[in-house]
Amino acid sequence: xxxxxxxxxxxxxxxDEQRYVEWLELFADDxxxxxxxxxxxxxxxxxxxxxxxxRSLLAVRVERLARREMHVQSPPSRTVHHVSAIEVNxxxxxxxxxxxxxxxxxxxxxxxRVTHKLRKGANGLRIIxxxxxxxxxxxxxxxxxxxx
Amino acid sequence: MHRAAYxxxxxxxxxQERIFRRAWLYVGHESEVAKPGDHxxxxxxxxxxxxxxxxxxxxxxxxxxxxxRGARVVSEPSGQARQLRCPYHAWSYRLDGSLxxxxxxxxxxxDRRLPGLDAVPRVESYxxxxxxxxxASGASLFDFLGGLRSAFDNLVDRAPAGTLTRFxxxxxxxxxxxxxxxxxxxxxxxxxxxxxxxxxDAARAHPEALTADAVTQQAAQMFLANGMRATQxxxxxxxxFPGGHIYMGGFYKQGIIAAEREDAxxxxxxxxxxxxxxxxxxxxxxxxxxxxxxxxxxISVNARFGVMRIVRPLAVDHTVVDVVCFQLDGAPPEMxxxxxxxxxxxxxxxxxxASDDLEIFERCQRGLATPGNEWIDMSRGVLVDQRQADxxxxxxxxxELPMRHQFETWKSWMGL
Numbered sequence: 001x002x003x004x005x006x007x008x009x010x011x012x013x014x015x016d017e018q019r020y021v022e023w024l025e026l027f028a029d030d031x032x033x034x035x036x037x038x039x040x041x042x043x044x045x046x047x048x049x050x051x052x053x054x055r056s057l058l059a060v061r062v063e064r065l066a067r068r069e070m071h072v073q074s075p076p077s078r079t080v081h082h083v084s085a086i087e088v089n090x091x092x093x094x095x096x097x098x099x100x101x102x103x104x105x106x107x108x109x110x111x112x113r114v115t116h117k118l119r120k121g122a123n124g125l126r127i128i129x130x131x132x133x134x135x136x137x138x139x140x141x142x143x144x145x146x147x148x
Numbered sequence: 149m150h151r152a153a154y155x156x157x158x159x160x161x162x163x164q165e166r167i168f169r170r171a172w173l174y175v176g177h178e179s180e181v182a183k184p185g186d187h188x189x190x191x192x193x194x195x196x197x198x199x200x201x202x203x204x205x206x207x208x209x210x211x212x213x214x215x216x217r218g219a220r221v222v223s224e225p226s227g228q229a230r231q232l233r234c235p236y237h238a239w240s241y242r243l244d245g246s247l248x249x250x251x252x253x254x255x256x257x258x259d260r261r262l263p264g265l266d267a268v269p270r271v272e273s274y275x276x277x278x279x280x281x282x283x284a285s286g287a288s289l290f291d292f293l294g295g296l297r298s299a300f301d302n303l304v305d306r307a308p309a310g311t312l313t314r315f316x317x318x319x320x321x322x323x324x325x326x327x328x329x330x331x332x333x334x335x336x337x338x339x340x341x342x343x344x345x346x347x348x349d350a351a352r353a354h355p356e357a358l359t360a361d362a363v364t365q366q367a368a369q370m371f372l373a374n375g376m377r378a379t380q381x382x383x384x385x386x387x388x389f390p391g392g393h394i395y396m397g398g399f400y401k402q403g404i405i406a407a408e409r410e411d412a413x414x415x416x417x418x419x420x421x422x423x424x425x426x427x428x429x430x431x432x433x434x435x436x437x438x439x440x441x442x443x444x445x446x447i448s449v450n451a452r453f454g455v456m457r458i459v460r461p462l463a464v465d466h467t468v469v470d471v472v473c474f475q476l477d478g479a480p481p482e483m484x485x486x487x488x489x490x491x492x493x494x495x496x497x498x499x500x501x502a503s504d505d506l507e508i509f510e511r512c513q514r515g516l517a518t519p520g521n522e523w524i525d526m527s528r529g530v531l532v533d534q535r536q537a538d539x540x541x542x543x544x545x546x547x548e549l550p551m552r553h554q555f556e557t558w559k560s561w562m563g564l
Contacts, residue, residue, distance in 0.1 A: 035498070037317055044492075045485050047317040048473065051498045052489065056360035057367050063350035064500055070346040072507035140322035140468045142510075143503035144496075 012081035028126040077103040154326040160464035168193030179313040209268040296393035299441035303451035308420035309478030319471040325509035327461035335550040340374035347500040348375035369403040384545035392444030392557030398437035407437040
């Protein structure tokens, strides 16, 4: 298996195993995690975003996930990130993503396409950009508590 | 208040008829229908409508339902057209709703007068904000907004060019709970310390965020602001106007979220505003430090951040909230970016703050479905509320005055 492909699959698995601190370590210091509201949105200045977070802010998000008082994760979600159709082009990967989430007796799902832009450094591959384009980014959503 | 106000489907139907089919409700902004032919698909209470700018410059609000067989005429969110044509049997209409023509017209009896699209009886605009009412008569929009016209005045006065433009699309939240919970919570100053504790603590654990990039700084300052002590919340004023409208004061006192900032971008913005208003009025406009302005029955306006939330009841236990932004025309583009980033952080379904609010609404709805304590207590602060000579009531931040005021207004509209 290609190294980039393996990285993308591991990234998804860390989320499903709720290993958020290890997940955060996959992001470079200048990384960006982005879930736009619009299809083909070119910049965060063009429109609102469901999430637009530099790594410094993602660190606060991950910190919160460890806290008992995070009501929207009490009890926590169980998720499966189903990653498929991975196309690798150098240090960039495009894939299809379906996330199934179960919490407090209810199941729901998200679907979208993901772009990973990666950089190889001394510690191996790191994420510069993870962008998730949901098929329904502009639709109403209930609370989204765990990263997609 | 009895728990049925949040759970009884027959009361919900009564709300739809007595409140959402009678009150002035926000339907759109002038900048969305700027030119003749511009139209958007929007909602007036439970009903889907088309808001259109006519050739004569006036505004029409039409039911989005063909007069022939009832098909939805406009299905795209917005468009530009001289006429509206139904996709089913091609009945076509002018933007005032009148019928232009139908195919095979000679198939109808000559004395048969075919109808056009039904128009909503009243549409009025206040400083660019367009409202409509299903009621053919009643108070004007100006009188309906009453003392809280000041929320729109302050927002528009903040624009150096004197106008606003809606931008950035929208964020949409959904929860399985009653619509009133969102509006009650928007002016509840006791919940932040408990509901938002996890984001306060997470930000405290990352002090380096306060010196990181602007997006992170703004977020950290916002998360930390929710961590004030109860006595500090009491310093935030609450103001309830006749008619059901309410505002709460601001509580962002530091950094780039403070009312009076000291950075270079804000200095450029302030200079542009002084060119429009002069020094004295500029200082007055910028010193207005309010957080949420609630316009009865279903919108919340934050003038300082150019954001509006429109609460849309779908069922007694199901609500959608649309969050939209306005750019201050003539202000530096960096101000608009900051608005978008603020709204992402504060109002997204994935927000570290709003997601816990949504969770609490769903827990309240589950709890209220259960019999037990039938009556909801909202009496905190009743001894400190003060009635003013102008009919408004003011109180300190931790009073449940807003909830009492909302329910008094609700009872009067509901005829209960």
